[in-house]
Amino acid sequence: MIKRPRRLRSNEILRKMVRETRIDKSSLVYPIFVKEGENVKEEIPTMPGQYRYSIDTISGKIESLLDAGVTSLMLFGIPNDEDKDEVGSAAFSENGIIQRTLEAVKPKYPQMYFITDVCMCEYTSHGHCGALCGEDVDNDKTLELLAKTALSQVQAGADMVAPSDMMDGRVAAIRDILDKNNYKNIPIMSYAVKYASAFYGPFRDAAGSAPSFGDRKTYQMDFHNIKEGVKEAILDVEEGADIIMVKPAMSFLDVVREVSNQITLPVAAYSVSGEYSMVKAAAKAGFIEEDRIIAEMAVSAFRAGTNVYETYFAEEVAKLIDEGRIG
Numbered sequence: 001m002i003k004r005p006r007r008l009r010s011n012e013i014l015r016k017m018v019r020e021t022r023i024d025k026s027s028l029v030y031p032i033f034v035k036e037g038e039n040v041k042e043e044i045p046t047m048p049g050q051y052r053y054s055i056d057t058i059s060g061k062i063e064s065l066l067d068a069g070v071t072s073l074m075l076f077g078i079p080n081d082e083d084k085d086e087v088g089s090a091a092f093s094e095n096g097i098i099q100r101t102l103e104a105v106k107p108k109y110p111q112m113y114f115i116t117d118v119c120m121c122e123y124t125s126h127g128h129c130g131a132l133c134g135e136d137v138d139n140d141k142t143l144e145l146l147a148k149t150a151l152s153q154v155q156a157g158a159d160m161v162a163p164s165d166m167m168d169g170r171v172a173a174i175r176d177i178l179d180k181n182n183y184k185n186i187p188i189m190s191y192a193v194k195y196a197s198a199f200y201g202p203f204r205d206a207a208g209s210a211p212s213f214g215d216r217k218t219y220q221m222d223f224h225n226i227k228e229g230v231k232e233a234i235l236d237v238e239e240g241a242d243i244i245m246v247k248p249a250m251s252f253l254d255v256v257r258e259v260s261n262q263i264t265l266p267v268a269a270y271s272v273s274g275e276y277s278m279v280k281a282a283a284k285a286g287f288i289e290e291d292r293i294i295a296e297m298a299v300s301a302f303r304a305g306t307n308v309y310e311t312y313f314a315e316e317v318a319k320l321i322d323e324g325r326i327g
């Protein structure tokens, strides 16, 4: 036998030398929930180890992320129920939860990069991702709401905006309003390829954003499709997106691979709440080894072609990298 693949596996130094996938902590993004109130740090029941913070407690988490070497986060806002309305006006209010969080916290942490999720579902009384027309979301009316939301987040200090609503044309609408207001260099990370997925279940519980009727299938994608994902990605490239996201990650790595082959922008993958909760539940039951599963999930996303990896396990992934176990 001349060819023995095992030869390159015979020693740890050699195995690391020939690794095909290299990952680095600067690719990690941590999603974080901020809510109204004071002195709040409440654990999310469906996501053990993840919390909802108030503006005055979020700093503790930011410091722990920075200590771990995680330098990007994505903010999700949870308004008070009485501030929700038909069109989600609390999303673009100067006094909104995201706007106030950025004003209070951003100046204290210049080493942290603040991305904001742009969507209406946390702020609408009906929990859909935009303004309704009958029982469906009115695409074009929602574009204005999303653009106003993105602009107000940037005015409050967001470094990058990430629209997650899946309306057609929202990247162009957001690019246009940002440019008109002289925010030409604020990038847009578009959740271009976002599937209608049961993996978002724990998030909706965490953010109180489940739709009060129906589902999101008229705007989020059918999980049987991959070409449609490439189409969505290309449209958002044309509309001026800077980074294209695929979401969820774990069951959609074929889509990550295909999108990263087809476009020249950086690709992000979001390992969503349901992925996190499954790992936590199975580890708690003693069915799996949590850290090794986290390692394989992270590395597989990069192997599939992602450049940016958003995960509730960002600190754990950073630690695995520090320990030389992955990367």
Ligand code: PBG
Residues within 6 Å of the ligand: 117, 119, 121, 129, 164, 165, 199, 200, 201, 202, 203, 204, 271, 272, 273, 274
């Ligand atoms: C808002 C939004 C959702 C997630 C990110 N942005 C929920 C949804 O579309 O229902 C899900 C993230 C997660 O599950 O971790 N539209």
